[in-house]
Amino acid sequence: MGQDLAPPLLESLLPGTGSKLLTLGNIIVSVVGTGVLGLPFAFRIAGWLAGSLGVTMVGLTTYYCMLLLVLCRQKLASEGSLAEAKTYGDLGYRTLGITGRHLTETLILFSQCGGAIAYILFIGQDLQSVFQDNGFTFTSHAFFLVPIEVGLSSIRSLSALAPSSIFADVCNVLAMGIVVKEDIGQTMTGKFSFEQRTTITSDIKKLPFAGGMAVFCFEGFALTLALESSMQDRAEFPRLLALAFCGVTFLYVLFGFCGYMAYGDETRDIVTLNLQRTWTSSTVKVGLCLGLVFTFPIMVHPVNEIVEGWLKRFKWFKYLHADDNDSTRLGRIGTYVNRAILVTGLVVMASRVPAFGEFASLVGSSVSVLISFVLPATFHLKLFGSSLHMWQKALDFVLVFVGSVFAVYGTYSAIVGV
Template identity: 70%
Template sequence: MEQDTKSYATPLLESPPSGTASRLQTLGNIIVSIVGTGVLGLPFAFRIAGWLAGSLGVAIVGLASYYCMLLLVLCREKLAADGSPVEAKTYGDLGYRSYGTFGRYLSEFLILIAQSGGSVAYLVFIGQNLQSIFQTHSLAFTSYILLLVPIEIGLSWIGSLSALAPFSIFADICNILAMGIVVKEDIQQAVEGEFSFEQRTAFTSNLGGLPFAGGMAVFCFEGFGMTLALENSMQDRAKFPRLLAQTFGGITLVYMLFGFSGYMAYGDETRDIVTLNLPRNWSSLAVQVGLCLGLVFTFPIMVHPINEIVEVKLKRIKYFYRQNRDSNDSLTRLGKIGIYISRAVVVAVLAILASCVPAFGVFASFVGSTVCALISFVLPATFHLKLFGSSLHLWQKALDSIVLFCGLFFAVYGTYNTIVGV
């Protein structure tokens, strides 16, 4: 039974070759996996929560995310030490080893929803920036998203993800450039004396804004499902926790400084995507265009785990699969057509959902408050408590329980506040 379940497991995230990545390569992979478009929404989160509350919130989320990533690594090491016949390579594997088939389905379902949310956020981000860039054309936000559909369908049909991987790095470079321009604007306004700390809120009087900002902060720490793949790819896996701590510390500090700088620069005028606040000059427009191009080519990578799950179901249909399953080309012609159609349908559905999203900030906070909170905090703590059981010290059980219940509370309360409105 265990072997059958494993054979149908969906590899949600492709692991790099085991034990081949150097320290520097692993560092780069961690940064690319974690840092995403959500960082450009942090100044808006600081506007909602206040610069002091926002800074503390990002620090707490960063620390909690790091701790829960370590829990996943510890759970896999525990299974390996116990001589588990099935190696835990993915989040779904840990779910299966903890709670059986239900645990696998729940873990993979949440990652599927999170990937869908991230993909929709990409489309919303691109659409809002394109609308800002081409203001004179008077096209609606929805029109820009629908124009992307044929392009994204064509890109989703590309067989090799490695051909698109450099664009993910390119998008991160554009993120850094955008952050640099925002910081420059902040320094310029500080020098010119156009704002003071008294004009900026340190801690919001609207407590409902704190979960909203927290959801945005959780959304910023992307790539949680890549933890096991990153650790497995490193040559010296014993050094992974220390490297992860150093990287997380640096990323968290950068997030805090950027959120602070963006809010200080634009105050109550801060938009949900801070690039929309940038002046319309060649450098700002170039960064916005670069961000859009990078995300257009990175979108198929975000959608890939969704396609994998759908295609595993399709390949079970007998008309889609040849009788000789050992063949390298086991799909029938009808099966190949079905996969092309399914990928097109996935892109179209995500585009329709994106066209219904009111704003990037609200949606990012909603995704962060719901599935991201469950994946990042609730499930790791639950797996750790289940797999280690009575061997844990009282303080470890207490800490895991605090993370678990805070994650659940944050998910429920944050979702309510996002839906009701800040």
């Protein structure tokens, strides 16, 4: 079956060899993604106070649920009857059987596809804003990516693409810096008053929409077990995870707040679209797009593995693949065709998505909530059962109930729009 995606820096590591500093870097790289550039829009929807509290709550809950996954694996390992659960899918299988594996891997598949579509949306819209005089539409820019991504998907070693992921994160930081600079400039010139910004939205129905976008920002949940197993001293993982989440959550709140303060009701669902057409902002946008073009194959890698793992159940597919290395020429061609179909399908879906914000909220409200909150709490209840304290049971039940309700209503809210 498919494996969970390993973050770029982890690609070259063996289990148990990662230093504290490298693990901290891996956590940050795996958590921070393009969703952060939609946070100012979420603050516009929810209000700056509700947005700040919401992002903080999502960050704390994500951290807690990541620890639950580690505890569940440690529980299984202590029993000694089973091999260590290496992936989220393995943990689902050990906890809920084959149904748990199928459910977990299906959710990961949809989550990764959602992230890949978000990449396409981001690239297409930013390129259109930079080169708006060339006459090409968003759809045209998106379909230009198909041959490039099909070619990159044929690269077997993800480590060859690792620098681009770091490059994209550097561009993310630069984009965040430019937005903060814009906010400071607006404040210094007195172009807005603090009272003009919404504190808490008067329409409570909008909060789940903003909440879905906040959940979408905390990527990399399925990487928790890989991150923890990469450490030399696993006992230090909770402390490093807490340190990383404190820093990331603080920056998320600061960036969402500053972005909304800078642009107010004109804040776009991708805040870089608010930037003026200057040489600096255009360079950052193009840099972000280039980084995401080369990071896209990493995002869809687990999707390819899961889909091809399912296909290997069929005799005709097994015949085309003499071994795991796709040694037959026909097998390699079949793999490339399968990946080309996937890339094309994702681009087609992206071209039908109305807006980045609505899509990010939909993925965050549906798939991400289930992966990040509902499943970890369910696994924890299942494995520990009566040994849990009453408050731990109550907290797990709250996570399962509230997460499930939020998934249903948040999905509806994202589909209906704001």
